[in-house]
Amino acid sequence: MNTGQIISGAGHIAVIGWILFGGMLPERELEFDVTQVTAVSSEEYADIIARSNSPEETSEIAPPAAPEVPQDSPDLTSEADEPLAAPQPEAAPEAAPDPAPTAPPAAPQADVSPEAPVIEPPSEDMAALLPDSAARPQQRPAERVAPQQVEAPEPDTAVDDVVREEAVPDEAPSEIVREEAEATAPEAAATEIVTEADEAAPLNSVRPRTRPQQLRPAPEEQPAPEPETQTAAADPAPAPATDTSSVEDALAAALGGASAPADTPAPSINAGPPLTAGEKDGLRVAVQSCWNTGSLSSDALQTTVTVSFEMSEDARPIEATVRMLDSTGGTEGSAQQAYEAARRAIIRCGARGFGLPAEKYASWRNVELTFNPENMRIK
Amino acid sequence: MMARFTALMALLLTALTALPATAQNGPLRLEITEGVIEPLPFAVPVFVATGNGAQAAQDISNLIAADLSGTGLFREIPASAHISRITSFSSPVQFADWKAVNAQALVTGSVDVDASGGLTVQFRVWDVYAGQELGSGQQFVGTAQGWRRIAHKIADQVYSRITGEGGYFDSRVVYVSETGPKDQRAKRLAIMDYDGANASYLTDSSSLVLAPRFSPSGDRILYTSYASGFPKIYVLDVASVSRRQLPTQDATMSFAPRFGPDGQTVVYSLEAGGNTDIYTMNVGSGASTRLTSAPSIETAPSFSPDGRQIVFESDRSGRNHLYIMSASGGEAQRISNGDGNYGTPIWSPRGDLVAFTKQLQGRFHIGVMRTDGSEERLLTASFLDEGPTWAPNGRVIMFHRETQGADGQAALYSVDITGRNLRRVPTASGASDPSWSPLQ
Numbered sequence: 001m002n003t004g005q006i007i008s009g010a011g012h013i014a015v016i017g018w019i020l021f022g023g024m025l026p027e028r029e030l031e032f033d034v035t036q037v038t039a040v041s042s043e044e045y046a047d048i049i050a051r052s053n054s055p056e057e058t059s060e061i062a063p064p065a066a067p068e069v070p071q072d073s074p075d076l077t078s079e080a081d082e083p084l085a086a087p088q089p090e091a092a093p094e095a096a097p098d099p100a101p102t103a104p105p106a107a108p109q110a111d112v113s114p115e116a117p118v119i120e121p122p123s124e125d126m127a128a129l130l131p132d133s134a135a136r137p138q139q140r141p142a143e144r145v146a147p148q149q150v151e152a153p154e155p156d157t158a159v160d161d162v163v164r165e166e167a168v169p170d171e172a173p174s175e176i177v178r179e180e181a182e183a184t185a186p187e188a189a190a191t192e193i194v195t196e197a198d199e200a201a202p203l204n205s206v207r208p209r210t211r212p213q214q215l216r217p218a219p220e221e222q223p224a225p226e227p228e229t230q231t232a233a234a235d236p237a238p239a240p241a242t243d244t245s246s247v248e249d250a251l252a253a254a255l256g257g258a259s260a261p262a263d264t265p266a267p268s269i270n271a272g273p274p275l276t277a278g279e280k281d282g283l284r285v286a287v288q289s290c291w292n293t294g295s296l297s298s299d300a301l302q303t304t305v306t307v308s309f310e311m312s313e314d315a316r317p318i319e320a321t322v323r324m325l326d327s328t329g330g331t332e333g334s335a336q337q338a339y340e341a342a343r344r345a346i347i348r349c350g351a352r353g354f355g356l357p358a359e360k361y362a363s364w365r366n367v368e369l370t371f372n373p374e375n376m377r378i379k
Numbered sequence: 380m381m382a383r384f385t386a387l388m389a390l391l392l393t394a395l396t397a398l399p400a401t402a403q404n405g406p407l408r409l410e411i412t413e414g415v416i417e418p419l420p421f422a423v424p425v426f427v428a429t430g431n432g433a434q435a436a437q438d439i440s441n442l443i444a445a446d447l448s449g450t451g452l453f454r455e456i457p458a459s460a461h462i463s464r465i466t467s468f469s470s471p472v473q474f475a476d477w478k479a480v481n482a483q484a485l486v487t488g489s490v491d492v493d494a495s496g497g498l499t500v501q502f503r504v505w506d507v508y509a510g511q512e513l514g515s516g517q518q519f520v521g522t523a524q525g526w527r528r529i530a531h532k533i534a535d536q537v538y539s540r541i542t543g544e545g546g547y548f549d550s551r552v553v554y555v556s557e558t559g560p561k562d563q564r565a566k567r568l569a570i571m572d573y574d575g576a577n578a579s580y581l582t583d584s585s586s587l588v589l590a591p592r593f594s595p596s597g598d599r600i601l602y603t604s605y606a607s608g609f610p611k612i613y614v615l616d617v618a619s620v621s622r623r624q625l626p627t628q629d630a631t632m633s634f635a636p637r638f639g640p641d642g643q644t645v646v647y648s649l650e651a652g653g654n655t656d657i658y659t660m661n662v663g664s665g666a667s668t669r670l671t672s673a674p675s676i677e678t679a680p681s682f683s684p685d686g687r688q689i690v691f692e693s694d695r696s697g698r699n700h701l702y703i704m705s706a707s708g709g710e711a712q713r714i715s716n717g718d719g720n721y722g723t724p725i726w727s728p729r730g731d732l733v734a735f736t737k738q739l740q741g742r743f744h745i746g747v748m749r750t751d752g753s754e755e756r757l758l759t760a761s762f763l764d765e766g767p768t769w770a771p772n773g774r775v776i777m778f779h780r781e782t783q784g785a786d787g788q789a790a791l792y793s794v795d796i797t798g799r800n801l802r803r804v805p806t807a808s809g810a811s812d813p814s815w816s817p818l819q
Contacts, residue, residue, distance in 0.1 A: 275407065284409050291414030295452040297544035298729070298774075308406065319510065337543030340506060340513075344483055345414070347508040351478070366406035376414050 274363050275356070283354050287369060290349035293341060293376040300337040301377045303330030306370045307342045313361050317350040325368065342371040418454035419541065420481050421447060424465045425458070426488035426500070435523060436490035439500060439530040443486060446534035446548045449574070450775075451800025453541075456482050468501060477507045484513070486537055496523045502533050504540050513540040527576060528819075535818070547573060547770040551816045552777065553591045553600050556580065557789055557809035564809075568602060570617070573770075573815070575805035581620055590766075590812050594638045597816040601636040601645060610634045612647055614662065626665040633658075635679050637725075639706075640686040646670075648678040657691055659706075670708035679723045682706065683750075684730040690714070690750075692722045692735075701735060703750065714752035723766060726750075728817075729773035732796065736765050736778075745778050747796055758798040762787075768815045777804065779811040 275283075293301060310321040322343050327335035346369070356364050423444040428436035447453040463476035468489035477485050488502035498521050504513040517536060519529045528549060535546030556569040568591050571578035581600070582588055589610070591602040600615045607624075610632045615622040627633045628651065636647035645660045649667075655676040660667045671677045675695035682689055683706075690703045696713065699720040704711035715721040719739030726733055730750070737744040737757060743764040748755035763781040770777070774796060781789040789811040791804035804810075 280407070280409060283407075284411060287409075287411055288413045289415065291411055292417055292419060293414045294416040295419040295542050297542045298731075300543045334543055337541075340509065342411075344506070344508045345411075348483070364407045368406045368408045370408070370410045371414075372410055372412045373414070375412050376416065 273360050275360055279356060279360075283356065283364070283367075286349050286354050287345050291342065291345035291371065293373055296337060296341055296373070296376075297334065298377075299330050299334035300341070301373045303334045303338040304328050304370060304372045304374075305335055305338045305342055306368055307339060307346065308366070308368045309346055310366055311350070311354070311356075311364060313358060315350075315353040315356040315358075315364070317346050317367075319347055322346055338371065338373070342369065345371075418448075418452055419483050420456050421453050421484035421486065421537075421541075422456045422461060422477060422480070422482040423447075423486045424461055424463075426490045426502070427465060427468050429489060429491040430493055432490035432492040432498070435492055435498060435526050436488075439490055439526055439533070440488070442527060442530035443534045443537065446531060446546075446574070447537060449802065450538065451795055451802075452538075453484075456480050468503075472505055472507075474505075474507050474510045477505075482507050484537070484541055486533075488533070492523055497521075498523045498526060498529065500529050500533065502536070504537050527572065531572070544774065545772040545818065547772050547775060547815070547818065549819050550771055551597070551819070552768075552791070552804070552813050553581070553593060553816070554779075554791060554806070554810045554813040555588060555591065556806070557811055558584070561785055561787065566811075568600070568615070569806075569810070571806070573804075578807055581615060581617075582622075590635060590814075592637050592814045593816045595640055595642045595817060597819060599638075599642075600814075601638060603634045603636065612636045612645070625660060625662065627667075637681050639682045640684055644682075644686075646680040646682060646689060648680065657689070668708075670704065671711070677702075681725045681733075683726045684728055690724045690726055690733055692724060701733065701748075701752075714748065714750065715755070716752055717755060725767055725769060727769050727773045728771060732773070734767040734769060734776050736767065745776060745794065747776070756798065758794050758796070759792070759801065764792075766812050768813050770815050771818045777813045777815055779813060781811070 304327065305324055306326040308321075308323060308325050309317045311317050324335070324339040324342075327338065330338065354364075421444075423440050425440045426432075426436040444455045448455045460480050461476075462479055463473045465472075465487050468487060472485065472487065483506070485505040485507050486502060487505065488500060491499045493499075499518065500520075501516060501518045503516045505511070506513050514536070517533075519532055521529050531548035531550075534548045538544075538546035538548070550573045551570055552573055553568060553570045555566045558565050565584035566588050567584040568581040568588050569578055570581055582604075586604055586606040588605075589603040591600050593600055598617055600617060602613055602615065603610045604613050604624075605611075606613075609630075611627060612625045612633045613622045614625060625633075625636075625645065627649065630651075632650040633647055634650075636645050638645055639659070643662050645662055647658055647660065648655050649658050654674055655678055656669060656671040656673070657677045657680045658667045658669050670680075670689070671691075671693075673693070673695050675693050677691055677693045677695075680689045680691040687706050688703055689706055690701060691711075692699050693702050693711070694700075695702075699722050700713050701715040701721045701724045702711035702713050714733070715735070717737070717739075719737050722736045722738070724733050724735045727747075732747045733750055734745065734747050737746050742760050743762070744757040745759040745764045745767050746755060746757040758776065759778070759780075761780050762783045764778055765781075767776045767778045769775075770793075775793050776796060777791055777793045779789050780792050781787050788809045791806055791810045791813050792801060793804055794801045804813075
């Protein structure tokens, strides 16, 4: 055992001992701190008691007057309770037994509903459309307007302590251009001050995508559309078209780092945040509700199959990717039957989407489900 | 101290929860252990008719749907709910339309009846949600009069392709037809399709007949007749309806016969001198072999599917229980352990279960248990349930139930081995002692 381990062990023992036993002694000392005694004379004490009792007030506040109200109608309440209690237990047993045997015939009507089961899931496009319809607040008047129009806007000049040359985005990709948005106009050259309300903020809110480069440290740079430092909207030229091509690019840059080159290899699709236990249970319950083993043979009910599939971003399984990875406990034929039942469960209940969080797409894009029919066997 | 302890626990929890949150490698893996047990929705749109096949197409489609629905494992989606119409057997299936009505399986087909009465039926089975065919298309050729059998065969194929186990629709049942009051009841052998259709009589009612049993190939029937005054075993050829008595000792009673799986060996009970024991006999030579010699009553023997063991009932323990012994005799092992009296055991064609009759507290039950006596479960309960017989696939049991009173009638019922889907089998008159044939 080397010295480092000894030191580490001793240190851990000391810390644990301090946590477990070190707090005992100080607790006794604390008891003395909280005890305070104040001497009060007998007159003062009598005066305090006299004020705190205030017998007149308590007698007025005393709610006995309220209880007197129900006392006037005790007969009504007692009579009303009896008939209410009686019919309830009688109605329950009559209704319970009859529907049970006749339940199966009622089921078909619901399943044979002509309504198409496919329901459009909430998608990014839908989320993007919503803000368009929202009324924007009234623009506030410009706080200051220059008396004269500046004839030659010099967009590249900026008020700054450090003199820097503008980097020309000649061949640079978009992410480099975004950084140049820090260039500011001189205060005197502006015709007006563009407030945040007037700034051309994106009208559409887009559902955030997965963190594309989670393993990469987030850059410190702010996203390109920086309202406070941006010059007047009258300067369209310096802003490259590629810089504001889409809001999604901006969000991706914000989340994933604007400095990442465009040809950066895509990160691992499984590198997303994991699902919570509740989200996993939701998926499990959804599949279970469609896993019908009623028509499976006894042999198929002895067969456990593992099925893999891929899901689209709206949490629907891609049918072409459903395949059987493994099977145990049965013959090839029974494995095929068990697999087909599992496939039906995945496709049927996945047709409406499993409702998984889009921001965790990388965690549930590829799924492997093991269908174990042990609890479904005929017993 | 409490604050420190809380802080320490929070630190530990944070560290533990942070571990799996770092990253997830590989696909999301879950285990599904619970499902639902409900009939699988299916659709059988009317088969496309060509020639003179319109009526046959309607009848065959309906019968296939009835066969499948009658199992309790499937639920037909009525034609009124169909969105798509199959106008050509070779046209591609619009799966979206069938998904919309929640049809998980789809059966399409065509029927052609030529001028000479020849019937040609083609069919396909589709997995709607997978968007692909289950198996491959098949064609049956027969006569227009035999449309029921063709429909049963198609239903068997559909059943097999979806469930993975064999069907039982193209099979027949021999039973004892009963007419008249209980004290003057006339009994004769009758045979019918499994669903009660095409019933016909094999014997007259001049003598009492009991316990008919099909041979493994379905071409012969063993039964007990009192034609000679004593119960004797007869074998009847189904095709020619000719019969002959199996050789047995004089002044003895032989009964409860069953074929062995080889179709040549018969196991039966013989009462001689007040003692009933189990024997086997070669049908061809008539040579008998005694398997038991206990002073108790041993009867109702039934071979295992492999022919190596025999299950029977005996009262050697004071009450009727079920025992299993070697097909060559020897020591028997009791497999039933519950209260009540057990009787009329019959081995499942799969070999995994034994069906039996149980009398307990004044009521009769049809039940099943593992061959070692475990997992006993009672499927029915009534005033009198008796005579279980297995469907060819070992999934369904048919038996007879008799109602109470002087006017009580016997009728045939079927039940799934899960205890669900109890159904009465339609017969023209009272019926008892059913025996299910193998698939034809």
